[in-house]
Amino acid sequence: MKHLERKIREKQQIRERILKAALQIAEDEGWTAVTIRRIADAIEYTTSIVYSHFDSKEALLDELATGGFESLSRQLQKILSKERDPAQQLRKLSEINWDFAVQHMALYNLMFNMGKPKNPGAEKGMELVQQVFKSLTGKEDVQEYVLNWICLRRGCIHTMLNFNYKEKGQASPRSSKKRYMSFIDRFIQSIL
Structure with missing residues (x-):
């Protein structure tokens, strides 16, 4: 049970990092600079991880x-x-x-x-x-x-x-x- 709770918590933390990274890119360079690739690079994960949380930009x-x-x-x-x-x-x-x-x-x-x-x-x-x-x-x-x-x-x-x-x-x-x-x-x- 603790393993499942930890997985859920980690998944939520990654989702929050994705959102935070998108906002940071937008604040620094504007919304046109926000791409799935840039977000993935910012959080040091693959684009497939970002897409597992969001279907699209x-x-x-x-x-x-x-x-x-x-x-x-x-x-x-x-x-x-x-x-x-x-x-x-x-x-x-x-x-x-x-x-x-x-x-x-x-x-x-x-x-x-x-x-x-x-x-x-x-x-x-x-x-x-x-x-x-x-x-x-x-x-x-x-x-x-x-x-x-x-x-x-x-x-x-x-x-x-x-x-x-x-x-x-x-x-x-x-x-x-x-x-x-x-x-x-x-x-x-x-x-x-």
């Missing part, structure tokens, strides 16, 4: 995106359980998205900028956001508000993180976050 990317959406949804749920004011909920949801993007830029880009198909974790997060907007506006149909928030949030994050502080002498992530949050605050004020 796409399956591996889907699992990474799913894990990212689940992590973000847990953070969103935690905020919603602690904060009761809908305006503050939306502000904190926006801030969590910024912090997640800064801390996990490659993963954030995979989740939001690479045309990933609908993901159950993303849908769960959207349901939470819709509830916040319903509470904030007192309206049932909040699609336009949600779409505006998504465009503002994703546009600001993408622009500020990809263009602002990558160049030497440009704004830091901290000052960019402050500017981002001022946009969010103005958006919230416009719908109150």
